[in-house]
Amino acid sequence: MVPVGILLFPGFQVLSLASSTVFEFANFVVGRPFYRVDLISEHGGPNQSSMGFAIDTLAFDQHTYDTLLVLGDNELITPTAGMVAYLRDALNTSRRVTSACTGAFHLAAAGLLDGRKATTHWYHAHTFRQTYPNVKLDADRIFTVDGPIWTSAGMTACIDLALALVEQDLGVEVARDVAKKLVVYHRRAGGQSQFSALLELDPKSDRVQTALAYARRNLQEELSVEQLAEVAHLSPRQFSRLFRSETGQSPAKAIEHLRIEAARLMLESGGHSIDIVARETGFGDPERMRRAFLRAFGQPPQMIRRALQLQA
Numbered sequence: 001m002v003p004v005g006i007l008l009f010p011g012f013q014v015l016s017l018a019s020s021t022v023f024e025f026a027n028f029v030v031g032r033p034f035y036r037v038d039l040i041s042e043h044g045g046p047n048q049s050s051m052g053f054a055i056d057t058l059a060f061d062q063h064t065y066d067t068l069l070v071l072g073d074n075e076l077i078t079p080t081a082g083m084v085a086y087l088r089d090a091l092n093t094s095r096r097v098t099s100a101c102t103g104a105f106h107l108a109a110a111g112l113l114d115g116r117k118a119t120t121h122w123y124h125a126h127t128f129r130q131t132y133p134n135v136k137l138d139a140d141r142i143f144t145v146d147g148p149i150w151t152s153a154g155m156t157a158c159i160d161l162a163l164a165l166v167e168q169d170l171g172v173e174v175a176r177d178v179a180k181k182l183v184v185y186h187r188r189a190g191g192q193s194q195f196s197a198l199l200e201l202d203p204k205s206d207r208v209q210t211a212l213a214y215a216r217r218n219l220q221e222e223l224s225v226e227q228l229a230e231v232a233h234l235s236p237r238q239f240s241r242l243f244r245s246e247t248g249q250s251p252a253k254a255i256e257h258l259r260i261e262a263a264r265l266m267l268e269s270g271g272h273s274i275d276i277v278a279r280e281t282g283f284g285d286p287e288r289m290r291r292a293f294l295r296a297f298g299q300p301p302q303m304i305r306r307a308l309q310l311q312a
Contacts, residue, residue, distance in 0.1 A: 001033055001034060001035060001036040002034060002035050002036070002066045002067065002169065003035075003036045003038065003063065003064070003065045003066050003067075004023055004035050004036065004037045004038070004065060004066065004067045004068075004069065005037075005038050005040045005060065005063065005065035005067070005068045005069070005094075006019065006020055006037060006038070006039050006040065006069045006071065007040050007041065007060060007068060007069065007070045007071065007083075007103075008039060008040070008041055008047050008049075008055065008057065008071045009041055009042065009047060009071075009073070009077065009079070009080075009083065010047050010048050010077075011048065011049070011050055011073045011074070011075060011077050012047065012049055012050065012071045012072070012073050013049075013050050013071060013072050013073050013074055013101060013102075013155075014049045014050055014051050015155050015156065015158070016071040016072055016100040016101055016103070016158050017055075017071070018156070018158060018159055019069060019100060019158040019159060019161065019162040020037050020039075020162075021182065022159060022162035022163055022165075022166060022178060022182070023035040023037050023162065023166070024037070025178045025181050025182060026166045026169075026170060026174060026175075026178050028181070029170075029174050029177045029178055029181070030170060030174060034169075034170065038058050038063060038065070039055060039056070039057045039058065040057050040058050040059070040060040040062075040063075041057040041058075041059070041060060042059070042060060042080060042082045042083055042086070043059055044057050044058050044059035044060075044062070045057065050073060050074050060086055061086070064093045064094070065093070065094050066094060066095050066096070067094060067095065067096045067097075067098065067165060068090050068094045068096070068097045068098065069098045069099070069100060069103075069158075069161075069162075070087070070097075070098070070099040070100070070103035070106050070107060071099075071100050071101070071103050071158075072099070072100050072101030072102035072103040072104075072105075072120075072121070072154070073101075073102055074102075076102060076105060076124065076127065078109075079105075079106045079109050079110070083106065083110075084106075084109055084110045085110075087106060087107060087109075087110035087112060088110045088111060088112070090110075090112070091112065091148060094148075095148060096148050096149075096150060096165065097112060097148060097149055097150075098149070098150035098151065098152070098161060098165070099120075099150075099151045099152065100152050100157070100158035100161060101120065101121050101152065101153070101154040101155060101157070101158065102120055102121055102124055102154070103120075103151075104118050104119065104120040104128065104151045105120065105124075105128065105131075105132075107149065107151065108128070108131070108132040108135055112149060113132065113134075113135040113149065113151075114132075114134045114135065115134060115135075115136070116135065116136060116146040116147070116149055117136045117138060117144045117145075117146040118135050118136065118137055118138070118144055118146070118149070118151040119137065119138050119139060119140075119141040119142075119143060119144045119151050119152065119153050120137070120139070120151065120153065120154070121153060121154025121155070122139050122140070122153065122154065123154065125137060125139030140265055141153060142157050142160050142161075143157060143160055143161045143164060145164075150164070150165070159182070159184060163175045163178060163179055166178060203243075203246050203247055204246045205242065205246060207232040207233065207234060207239075207242065208232065208242060208243055208246050208247070210231060210232060211228040211229075211231045211232040211239070211243075211251075212254065212258070214228070214231045215228060215254075215255055215258055216258050216262075219255075219258060219259055219262055219280075219281050219282040220279075220280065220281075220282050221282065222282075223255050223282065225239065225240055225251050225252075228243075228251055239251070255282075256292055257296070259281045259282050259283055259289075259292065260292055260293065260296050262280075262281040263277050263278070263281040263283065263289060263293075263301065264304065266280065266281065267301060267304055267305045268305075274286050274289070274301055274302065274305075277289070277301070286301075289301060
């Protein structure tokens with residue numbers, strides 16, 4: 001069996017425990033106990049959750065684990081010296097060390113994220129950057145993988161992370177079957193945005209989801225209705241009708257929203273000129289992007305950038 005240790009502490013965030021169910025159903029799908037999941041803490045015994053009820057745990061020095069998953073919390077609780085020491089040694093004993101939500105703060109406190117890519121809950125990204133400037137934080141990712149270190153965004157992103165771990169161990173078909181049994185979409189790719197125009201569009205069918213995912217990966221292309229319809233294996237007329245019925249928008253308007261989202265993220269990074277942002281996100285020229293921003297925000301890109309810089 002593959003031993004998985006889920007590390008929690010007083011005040012841990014309850015939803016992060018949903019990751020354990022992914023391993024439970026992976027065992028169910030393969031028909032044997034492939035994973036053994038232990039809930040662990042520094043001293044063992046009951047640990048009170050963010051909701052007030054307690055979860056019984058094993059002391060984390062009683063076993064070693066193939067995969068260690070550190071849960072997050074709502075208050076950015078400072079890890080104890082014992083927890084930091086345990087995490088510092090974790091890469092010597094575990095194949096993968098992972099975190100859910102603000103658990104990345106604990107990995108960073110132990111020095112495991114220095115010079116590495118990581119993500120965390122978008123709400124705490126600014127605090128994370130200020131506290132741990134040596135970490136390559138990408139606050140817009142669902143999860144990141146940098147060698148043996150895996151980190152996920154906040155809340156339900158722990159499920160995407162756990163499904164990705166299962167996919168690495170048992171293959172994409174098992175991970176997909178687990179996702180279906182959990183009644184969730186097959187895991188979102190790590191590069192998908194934490195807060196996305198795709199979520200607002202909320203497509204219902206696989207065909208429209210596939211076309212939108214293709215569009216988001218290829219914003220520099222023209223992305224005509226004909227091109228998207230081909231990806232969805234529909235005629236342009238069928239695709240346009242289905243797309244509008246599921247999202248309430250035309251394909252052209254939805255693509256514009258995806259481009260605006262991507263452009264805003266590039267502006268937030270502050271490392272690109274307006275011309276480059278317009279070109280990289282498929283607007284083609286700054287004037288076309290300016291008109292789209294005025295429709296969406298009532299402000300041109302330059303003012304959005306200044307506001308983001310002041311906020312930062």
